Ligand code: SGN
């Protein structure tokens with residue numbers, strides 16, 4: 212078996228040049244002298260529970276799983292702030308939200324903050340981005356980009372392009388993002404340079420509109436319910452009970468469950484939000500007549516069945532129906548993501564790029580698939596705090612390895628920079644994952660991570676909170692209009708149903724975790740005063 216030795220040359224003219232030398236029983240021969248390509252794949256709201264490499268009860272994702280089978284699966288990867296645009300800003304800047312300024316989905320990204328692709332581009336990488344960014348402005352540091360405006364559309368989406376303005380393209384977004392990625396690889400890629408590609412899916416974000424080829428299969432499936440589907444939030448503070456993420460109470464009947472507005476009227480079902488019916492009607496308008504006909508051919512009969520069944524359903528059955536309907540569309544969206552990841556991986560194979568390409572698959576955060584009765588994210592509780600992370604780099608990462616160290620999206624920038632042999636900025640706050648990727652766990656000594664969520668009041672009404680998470684415990688402080696603490700014993704209570712903050716048995720843990728939290732707030736330069744209002748004023752927004 213070959214052993215690889217990594218050597219970085221540092222003379223000025225060679226800064227960043229990455230050299231991979233293969234050593235075989237005393238005979239050292241130079242094998243590659245090129246820097247790796249990097250493919251950063253990220254989906255939007257892709258729960259790890261919906262990747263079969265993590266959990267195979269909901270869906271098979273053979274293509275995404277391939278990355279872990281041929282590389283590393285992180286079972287304890289998490290975000291610092293579980294919401295889309297802030298998570299992306301953390302990933303691109305390598306700084307926590309309170310320092311990069313993108314604390315919520317509403318403020319635009321501060322483009323004076325340097326992102327790691329800018330550094331890669333400066334170091335000679337060819338850079339391209341396709342898909343959903345969600346910064347509220349265009350990315351810097353890209354030779355080419357085609358991005359969805361805002362949240363983007365599933366059908367016939369508009370794209371903001373670097374060279375051709377805003378264009379509308381007919382088709383299904385997940386397929387189109389891959390088409391433009393492959394087209395760029397084929398026609399614009401400069402083989403004399405390493406490349407960085409940001410391949411960013413909109414799917415499986417709300418409102419979960421699948422591709423036509425997946426309608427039929429998924430609408431007839433049924434899925435196992437999570438054990439906490441009927442959580443009543445007893446014993447926890449007000450945040451969980453007051454969040455507006457409940458499948459039955461807060462999910463749109465038309466926009467999300469795809470019940471036709473006229474059937475809602477016939478059954479006397481009120482809108483759950485003011486955009487409930489219009490969400491579906493706007494989606495209808497977006498489709499071509501053929502797309503709409505294909506949709507109605509499958510969703511029409513589902514509506515008829517629902518119309519017949521609804522009058523006899525009790526509350527429990529309604530919740531169960533909502534869960535199945537949600538999973539059918541959410542998972543069908545993932546089926547298209549998985550197929551398209553397969554297309555891109557095959558392209559790398561067929562073009563001799565697999566060997567020298569670092570491939571990362573992740574999501575901007577996790578997502579609730581009915582756990583605690585919820586959809587959406589935002590909370591520090593595991594399903595939205597943890598995020599999928601699968602990484603492949605032949606020759607560096609061994610095949611089929613699992614890593615359970617506590618890593619964060621905060622680490623991604625420094626990881627990719629180190630892989631490329633480019634210096635990180637001093638203000639970046641993560642740690643490169645290279646030691647873990649190389650199997651050198653002894654060089655990794657993080658025992659706790661820090662989390663801070665801000666977007667409240669706002670969509671889904673999840674209260675502001677910050678906290679510290681270790682392998683054993685999770686300590687959380689909900690603040691702003693409340694002052695509530697929660698402690699979870701992650702080993703004994705993995706479903707996080709029992710707040711033990713006031714349990715005398717845990718007094719020692721509370722003390723220890725509180726001082727860890729204070730320490731991390733100093734380390735990451737956060738403080739109790741740095742709340743939403745302060746940051747907005749501080750940033751002059
Ligand atoms: C929209 C969705 C929310 C979702 C946010 C943020 N509502 O507002 O359910 O939490 O986006 O998502 S919808 O009615 O417009 O679908 S994020 O991924 O961008 O953070």
Ligand code: CA
Nearest residue numbers: 255256295575
């Ligand atoms: Ca998201």
